[in-house]
Amino acid sequence: MTMENQSDQNIIPQQYTGTSMDALEERISASTEEAITLFNRTATKLLSINDWGKYAGMSAFQLMDPHGIKAERAAEEGDFIRIDIPGPGTHTGKGYDWVRIQEIKSINEGECQILAIIVRPCAHPLEKEGKTAHFLKDTATSTFIVKRNGVRITAEEHGRNEVPNTETGSVYDKGRNFIVGMAGKLGLSYPQWKSLVKGLLKD
Template sequence: MENQPDQNIIPKQYTGTSMDALEEQISSSTEEAIALFKQASAKLLSVNDWGKYAGMSNFQLMDPHGIKAERNAEEGDYIRIDIPGPGTSVGKGYDWVRIQEIKNIEESELQILAITVRPCAHPLEIEGKTAHFLKDTATSTFVVKRYGLRITAEEHGRNELPNTETGSLYDKGRNFVVGMAAKLGLSYPQWKSLVKGLLED
């Protein structure tokens, strides 16, 4: 049961598609498990390094003013995503998500760090259109969890629908293609690679 998505952390699924990527390790001692959890948590908060593990895309943390940030992620920050191929005009060449929530849970044998992001407009476009290949119904929640000696790294995508309603005709077509590719599971290898990298030395 401990490997099931935490309902109080993962948004409920109500439309579109969902995806779950999970990697786990079993430590030989509590001390080792805690150390691995801390290491994985540090990697999760270091968004600018995600590209090293994910392989396909590059990630840049941006502060609430749209300025590059060389620090750990915080609620309200943006993440600029550079995926293979051309980007959209509304995103100025990139896809954008905003960090909606960062949760920390500490309970005896249970430790959790979770980051939930949601597609958003370019940070310099006030009330702009969603600059991502998915609609803003979608969320991605990245979780590092220790339950006793078991440490898991997870990514949970929820309510994923291609964003074919904003931007130019080109943008809509591009988002449809990329969104459908994600729907068909082509984004799974990237997130599987990322969560695996969070647990590696």
């Protein structure tokens, strides 16, 4: 097993329930130096959450600090991401879907460089004991990865344990989450994440 594959197994949560999804884009650089430059630029874009909407094309993303205040900086562990997806939002999330940055991992081992952000559905940041404000249950994770292996650069999104959140919130929220969650299970969220990873790698 290569160092690259070992790193992937250590970063991406195991799949144990619901559905999963993987979106990947890659580029091959002409030299190691060019690859390192591309990796560093792509990693910076990955941490710039507020710009994700430009690449994803569907939803808008806003980085929020641990106190629920808009943040105009690179993402950090413990931050929230407010997601504005097309169509009505939930009452629980005050019109939005919410995830929290559970972990940011950085690996630099020889010819392998990795930056990963792992997020999980959560409550609205101002509702400390609140219900999950996302169309998926908090079993779900999304792992966003930028990786360099030699001259090969990849940008990836890996969704794991995706189950529609139909147990929390109002009757309206449950119905809305079921519809959006089922759309995701049918693959309708794939184009957005594919656009995002492609956009991260663009010059």
